[in-house]
Amino acid sequence: MDTNGMDRRQFIKASVAATAAATAGVEGILAARQAPAFAQGTALGMLRWNDFVPASDELLKKTIIPEAEKALGAKITLETVNANDIQPRVTAAVQSKSGPDMIMTLNNWPQLYEESVVDVSDVAEELGKKQGGIYEQSRAVAQSGKKWLAVPWAIVGLTIAYRKSLFEEVGYSKFPETWEQYRDAGKKLKAKGFPIGQTLGHTFGDAPAFSYPYLWSWGGKEVEKDGKKVVLSSKETLESVKFMVGFWKDAHDEGGLAWDDSNNNRAFLSGTICASLNGASIYIESLRKPDQYKTAKGAQMRTDIAHAALPKGPAGQFAFHVPFSHMVMGYSKNQKAAKELLRYLGSKEVFDRWFVSQKGFAVGPTRDWEKHALWKEDAVMLPFKDAARLGRAPGYAGPAGKKAAEVLTKYIITDMYAKAVQGMSAEDAVKWAHGEIQKIYG
Amino acid sequence: MTPRPDASARRAIRGASGSAAGLEAVLPRPGAARPALLGRLLEDERSLAYLLLTPTIVLLALFIAYPFVLGVWLSVSSATVGVAGHFVGLKNFDKAWNDSIFRTAAFNTFLYTGVTTVFKLALGIWLAVLLNRHFRGKRLIRAFVLLPFIIPTVLSTFAWKWMYDPTFSVINWGLWKLDLITTRVNWLGDPYLSLISVMIVNVWRGVPFFAISLLAGLQTISPELHEAAAIDGANAWQRFWRVTWPLLLPVTMVVVLFSVIQTFADFQLVYVLTGGGPANATHLFATYAYQIGVGTGLLSEGAAISLAMFPVLFLVVVLQLWYIRRVETR
Numbered sequence: 001m002d003t004n005g006m007d008r009r010q011f012i013k014a015s016v017a018a019t020a021a022a023t024a025g026v027e028g029i030l031a032a033r034q035a036p037a038f039a040q041g042t043a044l045g046m047l048r049w050n051d052f053v054p055a056s057d058e059l060l061k062k063t064i065i066p067e068a069e070k071a072l073g074a075k076i077t078l079e080t081v082n083a084n085d086i087q088p089r090v091t092a093a094v095q096s097k098s099g100p101d102m103i104m105t106l107n108n109w110p111q112l113y114e115e116s117v118v119d120v121s122d123v124a125e126e127l128g129k130k131q132g133g134i135y136e137q138s139r140a141v142a143q144s145g146k147k148w149l150a151v152p153w154a155i156v157g158l159t160i161a162y163r164k165s166l167f168e169e170v171g172y173s174k175f176p177e178t179w180e181q182y183r184d185a186g187k188k189l190k191a192k193g194f195p196i197g198q199t200l201g202h203t204f205g206d207a208p209a210f211s212y213p214y215l216w217s218w219g220g221k222e223v224e225k226d227g228k229k230v231v232l233s234s235k236e237t238l239e240s241v242k243f244m245v246g247f248w249k250d251a252h253d254e255g256g257l258a259w260d261d262s263n264n265n266r267a268f269l270s271g272t273i274c275a276s277l278n279g280a281s282i283y284i285e286s287l288r289k290p291d292q293y294k295t296a297k298g299a300q301m302r303t304d305i306a307h308a309a310l311p312k313g314p315a316g317q318f319a320f321h322v323p324f325s326h327m328v329m330g331y332s333k334n335q336k337a338a339k340e341l342l343r344y345l346g347s348k349e350v351f352d353r354w355f356v357s358q359k360g361f362a363v364g365p366t367r368d369w370e371k372h373a374l375w376k377e378d379a380v381m382l383p384f385k386d387a388a389r390l391g392r393a394p395g396y397a398g399p400a401g402k403k404a405a406e407v408l409t410k411y412i413i414t415d416m417y418a419k420a421v422q423g424m425s426a427e428d429a430v431k432w433a434h435g436e437i438q439k440i441y442g
Numbered sequence: 443m444t445p446r447p448d449a450s451a452r453r454a455i456r457g458a459s460g461s462a463a464g465l466e467a468v469l470p471r472p473g474a475a476r477p478a479l480l481g482r483l484l485e486d487e488r489s490l491a492y493l494l495l496t497p498t499i500v501l502l503a504l505f506i507a508y509p510f511v512l513g514v515w516l517s518v519s520s521a522t523v524g525v526a527g528h529f530v531g532l533k534n535f536d537k538a539w540n541d542s543i544f545r546t547a548a549f550n551t552f553l554y555t556g557v558t559t560v561f562k563l564a565l566g567i568w569l570a571v572l573l574n575r576h577f578r579g580k581r582l583i584r585a586f587v588l589l590p591f592i593i594p595t596v597l598s599t600f601a602w603k604w605m606y607d608p609t610f611s612v613i614n615w616g617l618w619k620l621d622l623i624t625t626r627v628n629w630l631g632d633p634y635l636s637l638i639s640v641m642i643v644n645v646w647r648g649v650p651f652f653a654i655s656l657l658a659g660l661q662t663i664s665p666e667l668h669e670a671a672a673i674d675g676a677n678a679w680q681r682f683w684r685v686t687w688p689l690l691l692p693v694t695m696v697v698v699l700f701s702v703i704q705t706f707a708d709f710q711l712v713y714v715l716t717g718g719g720p721a722n723a724t725h726l727f728a729t730y731a732y733q734i735g736v737g738t739g740l741l742s743e744g745a746a747i748s749l750a751m752f753p754v755l756f757l758v759v760v761l762q763l764w765y766i767r768r769v770e771t772r
Contacts, residue, residue, distance in 0.1 A: 091736050094524040112739035116524030201631075202717035255608020257631035257720040267609045330524070402522075402739070409737040410543065411719070418721040422633050436542065 042074040042337050045100035046326075049083040052156075052281050056357040064354065068344050074337050083204065093329065101332035102342065105325050106204065107408065108141040108393060108400040110149040117149050118328040118335050120342065124148035127346050132368035135323075137391030140400040142325045150325035151342045152365035154358075157321050157387035158209045159307040161268060161282045162275035165295065166194050166304075175308035179217070179243065182311045186251025189274040196252050197273030199259035200418040202411050205322055206261050210277045210310070211414040212320040212394060215240055217313025222407060222437055227398030230441050233434035236315065241417060241426040248421040257418060269293045269301060277310065279322075280361045280384060307383040309390060319390040323365070360384045403440050412436045516745035523739040534746035544747060547718075547725040550637060551751070554726060555705045558644045562701060563694070565645065566652020571682070573653065574660045584654070591650040599714040602643045606630050606715070630716055633723040640724050643711055648704075652697055659693030660686065692769050699762040703755055727751045 051057045057080055065076050081089065083106060090109075093099025094116040110117065124142070128134040138152035162175060170188040172181070186196040199207045215221070219236030223229060248254070253273055256264075264276040269285060271294075276282070286293045286302035293301035310319060326345075328338045344350060348368075355364055356374055360381035363369055375385045395404025407413065416433035420426050483489045517534055521527030538544045573584055590598060605612050606629035617623045629639045663686060671681045709728035712718060718725035718733060725733075727747060735744020 087736050091523050091739070091741075095741075112522075113524055115522075200720065202719035253608070255626065255628055255631050258606070258608050258628065258636065258716065259631075260717070263608065266607075270609070272609055406738045406740070409733060411722075415719075415721040418719070422721060432542065439537070439541065 042334055044074050044076045044102070044334055044337055044341055046076065046078050046102045046104075046341070047086065047089060047100040048078065048080050048104040049086060049106070049324075050080045052279065053284065053358050053361050056354055059354060059357045064345070064350060068341060068350075071344060072337065072340055074334070074341070076341065094331070097331040099329065099331070101334055101338040102326050102328055104153065105150055105327055106322055108395070108405050110142050110325055110327055111144065111401045111405050113327060114144055114149055114402075116330045118330055118332070118339070119147050119149075120151050120328055120339060121146070121148040123339050123343050123346070124151045126343070127151065128366060131348065131364070131366035134366050135388045135391060137321060137388060137393050138323045138325065138365045140393035140395075141323050144399075144401065150327040151346060153324045153326055153346070154355075154362040154365055155321045155323045155388045155391065156279050156362045157360075157384040158206070158277055158279055158319065159309055159383050159387055160275050161278050161280075161305055161307055163194070163295075163304050164306045165297075166192075166274045175306070176311055179214075179247070179311050179313055183243075183247045183251050186247070186274070190251050190253075194272070194274040197259070197264045197267045197276040198252055198256045199261070199264060200257050200414055200421065201259050202414075203259070203261045205279075206259075206264060206277055207411070207414045208394070208408060209320045209322065211417055212396075213310050213318035213390075213392070214244070214313070214417075215413060216318040216392060216396060217310070217315055218243075219313070219315035221397050222395060222404070222413070223398040223441060225397045227395070227401065227403070228441060230434060230438045232437050233430050238426055238430050240313070241420045241429055244417050245420050245426060257422070271296060271301070280307070280359075280381060283307070283380060284359060284361060306380060309383060309387060317390060318392050319387060320394065321388055321391045323391075323393075324362070325365075363388055406440050407437055410436065410440075513745050513749060516742050517749045518746075519742050521742045521745075523741060527742060530742070534743045535750070537743060538747050538750060543722050543725060543730060544750075546722050547727055547730040547747075548750065550724065551706060551726045554637065554641060554644070554708070555702060558641050558648065558705055559698060559701055561641075561645045562648040562652050563698060565649045566656055566697070567690075567694075569649060569653035570656035570660055571686075573657050584657070587653055588650045590647045591654075595647065595710045596714060598647065599643060599711050602646075603630075603715055606639055631720055633720060636716055636720060636723050640711055640715055643715065644705060644708065647711075648701060651701065655697045656690060656693060659690045663689045692766055695762055695766050695769070699759065699766075702758050702762075706751060706755055706758075 048057075048060075061078055065078050068074075069076050077100075079100065086104065086106070087109065089099065090103055090105075090113060093103070094113060105113075124134070125148070134152055135155060138155060142148055142150040142152055160175070166189055167173075167175065167185055169192075170185050172185045176182040176185050182196075189195065198210055200211070201207055215237065218240035220232065220234055220240055222232050224231055253267070259267075264273070264278055265282050265285065267273045268276050268278075268282050283302065283305045286300070286305060290300045290302055295301055295304050309317060311317070326342050328335055328342065332338055345354075351364065352372075355362075355369060355372065360374060360378070361384075363384060364372075370386050375382060393400035393404070394408045395401060398404065412433050416429050419432065420429040424432070483493065516527075518529060518531060519527040520530045520533075569587065573580070573587065577583075604610070608626065608628055608631055611626070611629060613629070614623065614626050617627070628635065630636045667685050667689075668681055671685050676684060707728050708726055709732065712724050712726055712729045713732070716724045718729045727750060731744045731748040733744075734740050734747060738744075
């Protein structure tokens with residue numbers, strides 16, 4: 001008998017494959033060499049950002065997703081949009097209870113949609129177990145208590161891209177290790193016409209990625225571990241703001257107050273700044289067009305770029321990278337298939353190809369990816385290898401939950417520094433920021 | 443069986459005064475009798491009016507009334523993205539009122555609307571008067587004037603963003619070449635200058651709307667009135683102030699009304715140019731409502747911030763409509 005194009009023998013085969021998939025995950029699928037039997041015509045929609053590395057999007061669309069369709073027996077539609085457009089799409093999808101089955105998120109966005117996503121603990125825990133443990137920052141942004149709201153995908157590491165020759169000229173053959181040294185180097189280089197380029201504007205990436213770890217490195221924090229007591233107003237925070245005022249004036253490009261996440265790339269590649277906190281995109285772009293970007297002396301810019309972690313402060317050295325995760329939406333009618341796809345994409349065999357296409361721009365969500373052979377290819381990218389270890393999530397020392405997300409999206413920490421460098425007294429800037437955070441945490 | 447003409451058809455036959463065409467048009471055809479109720483409804487002027495109004499009412503209810511009511515409900519609830527929430531009274535408004543960023547956004551919105559409207563009006567009238575004169579290439583110039591209004595706002599705003607770029611600003615380059623500045627002007631980074639920079643873009647974009655609308659108004663003013671005033675000895679300014687301006691006032695009020703509403707609820711310019719920064723110096727009601735409602739997922743608080751615009755806009759509309767009505771019935 002042949003019903004809906006599937007006879008009994010095929011049905012049994014498919015059932016075995018599905019059971020294998022359910023019990024053994026991707027290995028099961030691969031071992032069975034047969035797609036799991038999702039309902040016929042299962043269609044999955046996935047929404048992701050337009051990757052800063054276009055080759056990775058191409059790889060996904062042209063190779064990985066078609067392979068996943070065959071492996072899982074589902075039709076998969078991948079849509080990519082600008083990072084800034086993801087949140088409006090999530091809001092519209094959740095409110096209308098229709099849209100993509102899986103949505104990529106940045107930072108701690110999963111916390112905002114806790115009630116609208118499926119528990120993906122099984123997939124995330126399995127990923128961590130098999131790949132050497134998930135980084136703390138990825139865990140903090142995607143987990144609520146013990147429940148995983150999203151499956152960690154990758155971390156875009158942010159380090160300081162700097163001009164080796166310029167720092168050598170002012171006596172720093174090795175990148176400054178402390179804020180004092182960085183300020184000293186920046187002051188000397190600003191006098192030569194090469195200030196440090198840093199945004200303190202309302203940007204989702206570079207501005208908080210600088211202001212948060214800067215605060216932590218001085219010992220400042222938003223809230224205590226209980227997630228209730230706001231402790232921003234402290235001696236440490238005040239010191240950090242006071243230092244920033246002088247640091248900004250002495251060493252920074254003052255146009256940085258208006259920069260978005262791409263201004264520093266343009267400024268660096270055109271040779272007007274000496275250093276900037278960024279992903280690896282500056283260096284990757286210089287590799288793509290080696291003859292277009294040159295130093296004042298005519299050398300290819302790529303030969304003069306190096307990367308380093310943000311300097312240490314009195315309380316240590318930290319980073320706030322951009323973690324990415326995938327949520328399975330609660331309204332999805334294909335939640336099981338969606339989870340299976342995330343399991344498939346996150347598997348070592350499949351993720352490896354995507355990881356290689358990133359050339360180090362994004363690192364894996366787990367420690368195993370630090371051991372990848374990719375890191376031996378280009379020494380300039382090496383600082384990204386284990387950069388994620390320094391990562392902390394917004395809301396520290398409390399949880400990276402909804403309140404922390406509100407503080408982040410209101411740019412309160414960034415604006416505290418921005419207000420001070422614009423002329424508000426350090427005391428008033430801290431008082432303002434503490435008051436705003438207090439209102440959020442209640 | 444041939445159906446008998448109903449009452450309305452008989453009235454129509456009488457009204458057609460024996461015209462063959464009229465009979466053809468109104469006589470019911472065999473086998474095509476419409477239900478008596480529908481026929482009566484269509485014949486009755488009152489019910490026909492309601493019937494014709496129905497599509498408009500449905501559209502207004504669906505796309506204006508429902509979102510508005512939903513917005514009001516959200517603003518008095520604790521709804522977040524994906525959570526329906528419950529009634530919390532005026533708590534969200536209270537929170538907004540005690541929020542320093544909201545106050546900054548409110549102040550900015552009033553300042554932004556007031557200053558830009560004055561400039562748009564002044565420049566619009568000036569441009570309209572110039573375009574109302576006869577000169578070679580008049581039509582071409584009129585078409586060009588509309589360009590800022592025609593280009594999609596996001597595109598033109600991106601162009602302005604590049605012109606204001608802290609490092610590569612073409613405006614700075616021009617001013618520097620003309621020896622007017624010695625250091626870079628931080629158009630979007632300075633807390634005061636950033637709002638002015640945003641205002642400049644708004645004025646640039648809004649002037650064509652004023653100019654073309656006022657030009658249409660100017661063209662309805664009879665030249666004989668100007669000639670009569672000139673014969674009576676009025677100079678150019680007096681002719682403008684005593685003849686043109688009073689006659690242009692009703693059009694001006696309508697244009698200002700539209701402009702105030704659009705400017706007060708402006709979003710795109712600020713979102714693209716500054717995202718509300720630096721340090722909230724350029725946030726407006728709409729951008730802050732978006733940041734809270736969508737960026738933070740607090741739909742109820744976003745709705746409350748958004749609704750804070752409503753009483754002001756409502757008052758503006760009522761005052762201006764009242765004024766226009768007064769002018770018209772004078």
